[in-house]
Amino acid sequence: MENINLLSELAEKIGVSLSEQQIKQFNRYYDMLIEKNKVMNLTAITDYEEVIYKHFIDSLSLIKVYDISQQKSVLDMGTGAGFPGIPLKIAFPSLSVTLLDSLNKRVVFLSDVIADLDLVNIRAVHGRAEDFGKNPDYRENFDLCVSRAVAKLTTLAEYCIPYIKKEGYFIPYKSGNIEGEVEEAKKAIKVLGGNLEKVAVFQLPETDIERSFVVIKKNNITPKRYPRTAGKPVKEPIN
Numbered sequence: 001m002e003n004i005n006l007l008s009e010l011a012e013k014i015g016v017s018l019s020e021q022q023i024k025q026f027n028r029y030y031d032m033l034i035e036k037n038k039v040m041n042l043t044a045i046t047d048y049e050e051v052i053y054k055h056f057i058d059s060l061s062l063i064k065v066y067d068i069s070q071q072k073s074v075l076d077m078g079t080g081a082g083f084p085g086i087p088l089k090i091a092f093p094s095l096s097v098t099l100l101d102s103l104n105k106r107v108v109f110l111s112d113v114i115a116d117l118d119l120v121n122i123r124a125v126h127g128r129a130e131d132f133g134k135n136p137d138y139r140e141n142f143d144l145c146v147s148r149a150v151a152k153l154t155t156l157a158e159y160c161i162p163y164i165k166k167e168g169y170f171i172p173y174k175s176g177n178i179e180g181e182v183e184e185a186k187k188a189i190k191v192l193g194g195n196l197e198k199v200a201v202f203q204l205p206e207t208d209i210e211r212s213f214v215v216i217k218k219n220n221i222t223p224k225r226y227p228r229t230a231g232k233p234v235k236e237p238i239n
């Protein structure tokens with residue numbers, strides 16, 4: 001019971017109200033995560049409270065920089081065990097969410113979570129950022145692309161910006177001192193059609209953990225040559 005209160009209290013602190021049903025969905029997700037983590041690598045964080053702070057509340061902290069209460073289409077690039085995409089979908093059911101990851105075992109796990117939690121208007125897709133970015137059903141199709149702990153900003157920009165509609169947003173979750181990383185990525189962001197609006201730093205409630213959001217708006221469509229073939233955005237980042 002105490003723990004149930006912790007999740008709703010922390011969520012309230014960042015401006016998110018969770019119903020009993022949503023708390024149940026978070027708890028069920030936690031149980032499934034821990035169970036599956038015994039047989040495959042999903043998360044290094046397993047303590048219930050730590051998962052609340054570092055996965056659930058961290059995922060939801062996007063609310064600090066973006067209005068997620070509306071019906072938006074969101075892509076979570078390199079979602080892994082479902083972060084931040086699953087918490088966003090539980091807390092904001094009107095979102096239409098696509099979870100993309102190149103590791104099929106994780107995608108299968110996410111499909112089980114989606115079915116078990118009765119989530120609708122959400123799909124888990126197996127594939128690489130560089131490949132689906134050329135698929136017309138995905139390219140320039142999303143209002144928002146988020147991504148946490150997947151790649152350096154220059155590489156991540158090439159993974160993500162092609163998917164976003166003109167006027168849409170790319171908002172990666174970053175941490176630590178990212179000044180240099182942002183500086184290095186400026187050219188790539190521009191070439192891909194993006195415009196760096198701001199970097200917003202936010203402290204997760206009741207912790208000293210800082211989360212930085214890099215807010216990038218897409219002003220122009222992405223040139224056809226991007227994303228380049230699989231592996232190139234990592235090996236030869238745009239510079």
Ligand SMILES: C[S@@+](CC[C@H](N)C(=O)[O-])C[C@H]1O[C@@H](n2cnc3c(N)ncnc32)[C@H](O)[C@@H]1O
Nearest residue numbers: 078079080083101102103127128129148149150
């Ligand atoms: C460190 S995990 C982070 C997972 C999750 N976003 C989180 O914050 O907990 C990185 C994930 O990105 C995926 N990934 C890495 N490169 C990718 C690519 N090119 N296309 C799709 N997924 C990718 C990996 O399979 C992995 O699940």
